[in-house]
Structure formats: structure tokens, C-alpha cells
Amino acid sequence: MLFRSRLQLLLLMSPATLLLAMLTLYPISQILINAFSYVDYVGAERQFVGLDNFVELSEDWFFAGAIKNSLSFSVLASLLQVGLGLALAVLFDRQFAGRRFALPVIIYPMMLSTLVCSAIWRAWYHYDFGFLNNALLSLGLEPVQWLFDPDMALFSVMLVDIWQWTPMAFLIILAGLQSIPADIKDAALTDGARGWRRFRHITLPLIMPQVLLALLLRSIDTFKLFDKVYALTGGGPGNSTETLSLFIYKQGFKFFNLGLASAAALLMLTIACALSAVYAWRYVGAKS
Amino acid sequence: MSAIKQTSVPVFSDSVAAPFSGVSRLSARTLGFYLALGAALTFFALPIVWMAGIAFTPSGEYVSDSLSLLPAHPTLAHFEALWRDGFPGRLANTLIVAVGATLLALSLGFLASYALVRFRFPRRLDHAFLLLVLVIKMMPPIVVAIPLFQLLKGLGLLDSKLGLILVYQVYTLPFCIWMLLSFVRDVPLSLEQAASLEGAGLLRRLWHIVLPLCGPGLAATFIFTLIMAWNEFLFALLYLSTPSHFTLPLYVSNFITENETFWGQLMGIGLLSSLPMLLMAGYVQRYLLRGFAMQMK
Numbered sequence: 139m140l141f142r143s144r145l146q147l148l149l150l151m152s153p154a155t156l157l158l159a160m161l162t163l164y165p166i167s168q169i170l171i172n173a174f175s176y177v178d179y180v181g182a183e184r185q186f187v188g189l190d191n192f193v194e195l196s197e198d199w200f201f202a203g204a205i206k207n208s209l210s211f212s213v214l215a216s217l218l219q220v221g222l223g224l225a226l227a228v229l230f231d232r233q234f235a236g237r238r239f240a241l242p243v244i245i246y247p248m249m250l251s252t253l254v255c256s257a258i259w260r261a262w263y264h265y266d267f268g269f270l271n272n273a274l275l276s277l278g279l280e281p282v283q284w285l286f287d288p289d290m291a292l293f294s295v296m297l298v299d300i301w302q303w304t305p306m307a308f309l310i311i312l313a314g315l316q317s318i319p320a321d322i323k324d325a326a327l328t329d330g331a332r333g334w335r336r337f338r339h340i341t342l343p344l345i346m347p348q349v350l351l352a353l354l355l356r357s358i359d360t361f362k363l364f365d366k367v368y369a370l371t372g373g374g375p376g377n378s379t380e381t382l383s384l385f386i387y388k389q390g391f392k393f394f395n396l397g398l399a400s401a402a403a404l405l406m407l408t409i410a411c412a413l414s415a416v417y418a419w420r421y422v423g424a425k426s
Numbered sequence: 427m428s429a430i431k432q433t434s435v436p437v438f439s440d441s442v443a444a445p446f447s448g449v450s451r452l453s454a455r456t457l458g459f460y461l462a463l464g465a466a467l468t469f470f471a472l473p474i475v476w477m478a479g480i481a482f483t484p485s486g487e488y489v490s491d492s493l494s495l496l497p498a499h500p501t502l503a504h505f506e507a508l509w510r511d512g513f514p515g516r517l518a519n520t521l522i523v524a525v526g527a528t529l530l531a532l533s534l535g536f537l538a539s540y541a542l543v544r545f546r547f548p549r550r551l552d553h554a555f556l557l558l559v560l561v562i563k564m565m566p567p568i569v570v571a572i573p574l575f576q577l578l579k580g581l582g583l584l585d586s587k588l589g590l591i592l593v594y595q596v597y598t599l600p601f602c603i604w605m606l607l608s609f610v611r612d613v614p615l616s617l618e619q620a621a622s623l624e625g626a627g628l629l630r631r632l633w634h635i636v637l638p639l640c641g642p643g644l645a646a647t648f649i650f651t652l653i654m655a656w657n658e659f660l661f662a663l664l665y666l667s668t669p670s671h672f673t674l675p676l677y678v679s680n681f682i683t684e685n686e687t688f689w690g691q692l693m694g695i696g697l698l699s700s701l702p703m704l705l706m707a708g709y710v711q712r713y714l715l716r717g718f719a720m721q722m723k
Contacts, residue, residue, distance in 0.1 A: 140546045150541035154534040165573030243471050249703040251657035253678040254696040258473045362566040365659045383568040390572045403569040414564040
């Protein structure tokens, strides 16, 4: 028996629906209008300009760099996090002394504010006094310009993201590993499947949905990257760590270029939706 | 290292040893396992241990000897400086905004997820609603940041706690609905049917049956949402302008970008602002696994 009262349904659903509509549907409609307009911020006037904003974006090498950085960061960081998370999950999919204490230690970083993470790592990356360069020097190696070398900076930001969010991929995959029924594991053992072969042909196919889910959640999250570049590099040196979020932030809140920022936001929303649609489709496919 | 190995080998071999494997091979595998575990623990824990150490290290000492993790002469000077600098006020701001946003999301999300599980929707509107929730979860928040700025300005809620509580629903409400959906599904329908036959109305069923049975789920969702709101940075950066209104992540960012050399104070804030979350991490870890298992359904 499902309840049918329309009045009660309306009362239950309307607060959440109205709030979400106000906070997302209204803003998205504004973005749609502004993306095709010239917006005079001071006079609060709007003028339809067709595709001008998109043409301007396509000629903006900062925007091209931001798309490239956001996409490559998203692909590389999420693959590394899921790979490391998978290895960690296999490590933790057994009983050992101290497991109860090791697990919370591994997941601490994801409880921290991104800004706190960035603060720690900014200190670690310091060229003269940083922990990492001190460690390199004590091993007799050359110090590294972690945040000020244009070829290095994006990877340094990525390392912080890997440190903070690999635990999430780890937890998702561990949940999958622990839901494999014991009799399947036993059957594989009696068949003589061991080590890498057992992992490759029995375990991995069974946890594929979780691996894909972790990949989906992490790639969408890394695609949004803002806090870490804001705190660690500000997008520099040059535009080597400029991301789409940072580009929209600068256009909208520093240069008050609302039309251009809206056009970029619309493109970013499209990419994010396409990304999640591809994965959702693959994920559903893997499930059935 | 050897002490760890000796005490742990029996436990490990009890559970995993296969009857055919030789003793030497087993101990090599055990050693490899503990080496990998040790490397992982070091990578994830070392930065946090370092942060705690620096927070108690007098200014000037961490420059000369930065590979040591514990301070030679521990001091509380950084915490005293923070206390005078207005840390308590920022802590109170964060607490009010995070708890407020969490309670709002939890109550609206609870009503909505109850309706989604128990009510028949006209024209499959429930599917449309769930799709909207999913899209919002995937949407980069910067996309809606500019219109939300104008919305808050129009409502006169810029630079206020209430405004921040409102816009945080972009993150917290979809998350709460998604989490609570599966907890409400676990409540047996038969209990509600029986109560309904005895004449219990919607509010009484919600209050006396569904709410108590969802208790653990509500608690877990509360904690996750609280962590999310506690750590939020982007909207706080965009919509707060008066320093005394700042939340902790924004306060931290000011220290990073402007006073890079005050590491002691910076790590002090880091430690203080994350301590409540770290304490909760141990408590919520069993819910974490369950939460992720449910997201897959």
C-alpha cells in the first residue's frame, strides 16, 4: 500500500523542491540568459549579443589552458586515486593486528578542510624550509621548485588531492571487496586460483561496479577543482594551474565580466553533465 | 619494525595461511604486507603529525630543524595568539552555519525522502525530482555562484550567516536526500499500515514510527553533512566580506595567502579547526562503509 493523498504529498515535497528550484533552476536560467548577453554590471543592464561571448572564449588562450588543465587533472588524479585506493583496499581486505587503528588513520585526510590540507602542503612545498626539500637534501638529492616550476605545479597540486581523497576511493572499493560472499572466495581457492590470477579473473570483475563508481565520483570532483589551486598557486605560475572553476571565479568576481563568466559556466556545466552521463551509462551497463 | 613483525605474524598466519605454502614464503609475504602498510600509514599520517608538531613549536625553531616531527621546546604561544586574534568568534560562526545548514537540510531532506519512498507520484514526477537531485550533485558549484550572489544581494542576505546556511543547501540538501532515501526504505511498511488502520495520521506516523527507526541513519547523515558544511570554502569566500563574519576555512585561507611565514599559528588553526572532525572520524567509519555501499544501490 502506497499512500496517495495529494495534499500530504505536496506538503512533504514542496519545501525541498522550492528551495532546490530557487538555488539551482533559477541560477541556471540566469546563466543561460547571461551567456548570450553583454551584462553591464554597474548599470545592471543586459543586451543580447548572440554567440559573442563564446567567440571571445574560443580566442582566449587562458580559457583553453583552463579546459586543458581541468580535464587532464581530472583524468590523471582520479585514475591515480582509484588505482592507489584499489591497492589499499586489497591490503585492508584481511584481518591483521591493529587494523581497527590503521583504518581511521588512513581516512583522516578526507575529514580535513581542503584549506587545512593546502596549508600543510604549502608549508611542506616551501623551497627553503619545506619538509619535502629538507628530506630530499638529507638524502643527498636536489631540492625541487614544487609550486613555482610551471611544469611541476599542477602535479604538486595533484599530490595534495591524492593525499586527501584517495581514502574515499579506498573506502568505496573496500566496501565492494567485503561484500564478496565468502563461498566465492573459497571456491576460487579450491580451484587453485591464487595471487595475481585470482585477483585479475575473480576479484576484479566482482568489484568492477565499485571501481567505476569511485572513478565517477572522483573524476567529477577533481573536475571542479578550486580550493587547492586558490590556496596553493592562485592559478600560476603563468596559467599552468588555472582551472575552469578558477577561470569563472576570476571573470565573474574579479573582472565582473558576467557574460563571459556565464558562457564559461554553461560550457563547464555541459562538460560535467556529459562526463556523468557517460559514466552513468557505463555504470548501469556494468551492473546489468 | 622487528618488534611489530614478531607480535603480528601469528595473527596474520592464523587467518590467511594456506596449507601448502612454505614457512619462508609466508614470512616474506608478511614482511611485504607490513612494509606496504607502513608506507601507506606514513604517507597519510605524517602530514597530520607534522601539523600537530608545528602547532606547538616556537616560532624560529621549525626553520632550522624541520625534519624533526616533535618540538624540542613545546609552547602554547600560537594558541594564545589565536585566542586573542579572534579565533573563538570564527569558531562560533562556523558552528552556527554548519549546524544550521545541516539541520535545515536534514529536516527538508527527511520529509522529501519519506514522500519519495512512501507516496505515489503523479506522472512519474518522483523520477524527475531524483534526476534533478543527481544533476545538482554533479554540478560544479561555481556554475551557479554568480546568480546566487545576485539572489543573496536581492534578499539582503549577503555577508550573513543565514545567507550562507541557505546557499549551502546546494551541497547539503541533495546529499541528505540521497543518504536518507535508503534509510527510510529500511523502515517496514507494515508498521505504518497498522498504525494507519488505527487512525494515526501522517504526522503521528512520521514522529512515532519513521523518525525513531531512522535514528542511526539520521545520526550518520547528520555527521557527514556537518563535515561537508564545516569545511565548505567556495561560497564562504564569495559571499562573506566582513572578517569578523568569516568561517574557519576562510580564516585559514587568509593566513595561507597573506601571512605565509606564521606557520605555527597556521598549523594551530589547522589543528583546532579539524580536531572535532578528526574525533568524529573514528566514530563514523563504520557508517562510512555503509554509506558508500548504499550509494551503489
